[in-house]
Amino acid sequence: MIGRPGNWFFILPWIAFIPWYGMLITMLICWAAQGHPIYWFMHEYQFPVYISDVGATNLRPLFISCAGWQGLGYVLSVASEYFQRSGRWPGFLRKNHDYTREEYHQTILDQKFLMPPYYTKHERNLIFAAVVIGGLGEVALLMCTIFSTALYHHVHLSMVGVFVVLMFFSICCQVAQYWMMGRQYALFHPLSKSTRNSTEGLKWYQIDGYKYNKFIISAICKVLWLVGAVVWAICFAAIKDNSKSSCFEWLLAFWFGVLFMIISCDFYLGGRYMHSKYFHQIEQINGFYKYDENSTECSDSNMEVVSTEEKLDDARSEMSSH
Numbered sequence: 001m002i003g004r005p006g007n008w009f010f011i012l013p014w015i016a017f018i019p020w021y022g023m024l025i026t027m028l029i030c031w032a033a034q035g036h037p038i039y040w041f042m043h044e045y046q047f048p049v050y051i052s053d054v055g056a057t058n059l060r061p062l063f064i065s066c067a068g069w070q071g072l073g074y075v076l077s078v079a080s081e082y083f084q085r086s087g088r089w090p091g092f093l094r095k096n097h098d099y100t101r102e103e104y105h106q107t108i109l110d111q112k113f114l115m116p117p118y119y120t121k122h123e124r125n126l127i128f129a130a131v132v133i134g135g136l137g138e139v140a141l142l143m144c145t146i147f148s149t150a151l152y153h154h155v156h157l158s159m160v161g162v163f164v165v166l167m168f169f170s171i172c173c174q175v176a177q178y179w180m181m182g183r184q185y186a187l188f189h190p191l192s193k194s195t196r197n198s199t200e201g202l203k204w205y206q207i208d209g210y211k212y213n214k215f216i217i218s219a220i221c222k223v224l225w226l227v228g229a230v231v232w233a234i235c236f237a238a239i240k241d242n243s244k245s246s247c248f249e250w251l252l253a254f255w256f257g258v259l260f261m262i263i264s265c266d267f268y269l270g271g272r273y274m275h276s277k278y279f280h281q282i283e284q285i286n287g288f289y290k291y292d293e294n295s296t297e298c299s300d301s302n303m304e305v306v307s308t309e310e311k312l313d314d315a316r317s318e319m320s321s322h
Contacts, residue, residue, distance in 0.1 A: 003272060003275060004275075005268055005271055005272065006114065006270075006271030006272045006273070006274060006275060007084070007114050007267075007271045009080050009084060009114065009267045009271065010264045010265075010267035010268040010271060011264075012073065012076060012077050012080055012264075012267070013073065013077045013260035013261070013263045013264040013267070014260065014261075014264055015073060016069070016070055016072070016073020016074060016076070016077060016260055017070060017073065017256070017257040017260035017261075019066050019069050019070065020066055020067075020069070020070040020253075020256070020257060021254070021257055022066070023062055023063065023066035023067075024051070024250070024253055024254060026059070026062065027051065027054040027055070027059060027062075027063075028048075028250075030054065030059060031048070031049060031054050036048075039053055039056070039057060039150070040150075041053075041056065041149070041150040044242065046242040046243040046246060047243050048243070048246050048247065048250065049246060050149070050242075050245075050246045050249055051063075051246075051249055051250065051253055052144070052148070052149040052156060052160075053149060053150075055145060055148065055149075056148035056149050056150040056151075060145075060148060063145045064142070064145040064146060067141050067142055067144070067145045068142050068145075070138075070141075071135075071138030071139070071141055071142055072138070073260075074134055074138055074260070075131060075134055075135045075138060077260065077263050078127065078130050078131045078134055078170070078174070078263075079131045080267075081115070081127060081263075081266070081267070082124075082127045082128065082131065083114070084113065084114035084115040084267070084270065084271070085113065085114075085115050085116065085117050085118050085123075085124075085127070085270075086113075086117065086118070086124065087112065087113060090127070090128050090131050090132075104119070104188060108273075114270075114271055115267070115270035115271055115273065116181075116185075116270060116273050118177075118181060119180075119181060119184045119185075120180075120184075122180060123177050123180050123181050126173045126174070126176050126177035126180070127173070127174075127177055129170075129173045130170045130171075130173035130174050130177070133166050133169050133170040133173065134166070134167060134170035134171075136166050137162070137163050137164075137165075137166030137167040137170055138163070138167075140159045140160075140162040140163040140166060141159070141163040143155075143159045144156055144159035144160050144163060147159060164233055168226070168229075168230070171222060171225075171226055171229075171259070172226070174222055175219050175222045175223055175226065178215045178216075178218045178219035178222065178266075179215070179216070179219040180199075181215045182207070182213055182214075182215030182216035182217075182218075182219055183199045183202070183206075183207050183208075183216075184198070184199055185210075185213050185214075185215050186207050186208065186209035186210045186211055186213055186216070187199070187208060187209045188209075189209060189210035189213055190210075190278040191210040192209035192210040193209070194208045194209035196208055196209070214266075214269050214270075218262065218265070218266050221262050222259075222262060225255070225258060225259055225262065228255060229252060229255060229256075232248045232251050232252045232255065233248075233252055235248040236248040236249045236252060
């Protein structure tokens with residue numbers, strides 16, 4: 001059973017990409033209803049035509065508005081992750097949180113976060129970079145729709161290239177952020193058997209503790225998405241057959257919506273962290289985000305050590321009396 005969301009930020013990515021899907025479907029329907037025409041600015045037959053070809057016709061206002069809406073939605077989605085993890089929007093940088101194992105649980109209990117806060121300034125900076133780079137990339141996409149392929153072909157292609165490159169780096173920043181948080185969270189997770197306080201001493205690809213946590217899984221999903229996007233983008237750019245190339249462009253455009261779904265899942269799972277089956281145990285585990293029984297075992301072992309020392313003291317006292 002799906003639990004009630006911790007907050008409603010997970011809806012934001014859906015608001016962003018559903019109009020984008022609506023635009024793509026509308027373009028396909030209109031082009032099919034017109035009888036699969038070859039437009040006046042095209043030089044040869046192809047099936048299907050490029051998205052930009054349909055967007056250069058009377059559907060240009062739809063193309064511009066939906067691309068701009070999607071771009072705004074992407075930037076707000078990434079920026080809202082920054083807000084949920086820090087309590088402030090990007091650009092309002094204040095004291096950096098660099099948590100240790102002993103104080104992180106107390107920080108979550110004492111402060112109000114909509115999602116688990118980042119661990120170091122590096123994750124914070126990666127989210128900030130993803131917002132800035134993604135914002136510039138989305139501006140390039142908007143320019144791509146404004147400078148239509150029919151009237152400004154070379155400018156249009158240049159903006160497409162800028163959009164693809166910048167979005168690639170923006171998503172790489174998100175992958176790196178989740179990977180770094182996942183490596184640290186693996187040490188704090190209740191199922192972790194690690195005794196480490198930080199990831200220092202580990203190589204960037206090494207994980208100690210509970211490896212299959214929500215951050216690591218999200219990073220892997222984003223990597224898989226990115227691999228697919230890169231492959232299809234290369235096919236779109238490298239294949240000389242316009243019909244095949246346009247197929248990969250449409251595929252890439254629909255694939256873009258999957259990224260928003262992944263972000264929405266991140267927000268939903270992150271927003272419910274206070275409702276997890278482990279969160280209520282934080283106050284009972286003496287500064288460590290671990291199971292109660294782990295703390296009990298530690299307490300029992302400490303009691304055994306104390307009782308052993310008491311027996312030794314008694315033995316020494318008896319020997320001295322003799």
